[in-house]
Amino acid sequence: MSTSPSSRRGAATYAHRGSSGMAPENTAAAFELAIAEGADYIETDVQLSADGELVIIHDVTLERTTDARLAFPDRAPWNVHDFTLAELRKLDVGAWYGGDFTGQQILTLDEVLDLLGYRVGLNLELKSPAVNPGLARAVVARLRGRRDWVAPDGRRQPLIVGSFDEQALRDFHTQLPDVPVSLITYDVPAAGKLADLDGWIYSVNPDIHRLRRNDAARVIEAGMALVPWTVNSPELWQWALNLGVDGIITNYPYALKTMLHGH
Numbered sequence: 080m081s082t083s084p085s086s087r088r089g090a091a092t093y094a095h096r097g098s099s100g101m102a103p104e105n106t107a108a109a110f111e112l113a114i115a116e117g118a119d120y121i122e123t124d125v126q127l128s129a130d131g132e133l134v135i136i137h138d139v140t141l142e143r144t145t146d147a148r149l150a151f152p153d154r155a156p157w158n159v160h161d162f163t164l165a166e167l168r169k170l171d172v173g174a175w176y177g178g179d180f181t182g183q184q185i186l187t188l189d190e191v192l193d194l195l196g197y198r199v200g201l202n203l204e205l206k207s208p209a210v211n212p213g214l215a216r217a218v219v220a221r222l223r224g225r226r227d228w229v230a231p232d233g234r235r236q237p238l239i240v241g242s243f244d245e246q247a248l249r250d251f252h253t254q255l256p257d258v259p260v261s262l263i264t265y266d267v268p269a270a271g272k273l274a275d276l277d278g279w280i281y282s283v284n285p286d287i288h289r290l291r292r293n294d295a296a297r298v299i300e301a302g303m304a305l306v307p308w309t310v311n312s313p314e315l316w317q318w319a320l321n322l323g324v325d326g327i328i329t330n331y332p333y334a335l336k337t338m339l340h341g342h
């Protein structure tokens with residue numbers, strides 16, 4: 080199997096869209112909070128703007144987490160990929176969550192890498208490649224262009240790239256085989272399919288609500304890391320740990336870390 084950042088050394092904490100239970104998802108505020116809370120990885124979503132910039136946002140439309148309806152009333156259905164980076168910068172991506180977060184701006188992948196500064200791992204999801212054609216190639220180009228994701232002192236920015244889209248993941252892996260990749264799924268693939276994934280997939284990320292003991296055992300037996308999403312209660316954290324997971328993706332990294340390490 081691929082390089083293994085954390086296999087079988089205890090469960091790592093992945094802050095889903097940052098500390099998104101406490102701050103607006105995929106913003107600098109949510110990422111800084113996740114780092115302060117001791118998350119091991121920040122999970123986030125990358126898409127392409129109309130002018131080919133790599134932007135950090137989960138939904139393929141802007142309505143839920145921005146003020147695009149007000150700022151651009153004539154641009155329905157507010158698809159992310161119809162807006163340039165300059166237009167996206169005009170949006171507020173924090174106010175919807177609460178007044179304290181007004182003024183947060185959409186980030187680029189470069190800005191996220193700058194913000195992380197080797198303090199925490201990055202679990203970057205290639206979001207919806209079907210509506211973002213060329214996304215895997217664009218992320219590869221950006222990472223190659225950024226020599227500084229390996230620091231001058233040799234520290235390396237821990238990075239895992241994931242997707243629900245296996246073809247996008249293959250495209251990425253073919254071009255940057257040293258970066259571990261994770262297949263995001265609802266259900267754990269059947270044993271035959273898992274055998275196909277062995278050798279290039281680092282981790283399988285299934286939906287915790289559909290994960291049964293035999294599914295978990297299948298991933299572990301296949302030698303891949305098991306990192307379910309999105310696990311948001313102590314009962315589910317315990318269930319995941321009982322299944323032998325390598326990591327847990329959660330909106331509440333502080334509470335999870337407290338349960339795991341009692342700090």
Ligand code: G3P
Nearest residue numbers: 122124204263284308328
């Ligand atoms: O990492 C898996 C998880 O992020 C997938 O779900 O919809 O939150 O991107 P979603």
Ligand code: CA
Nearest residue numbers: 122123124204
């Ligand atoms: Ca995601």
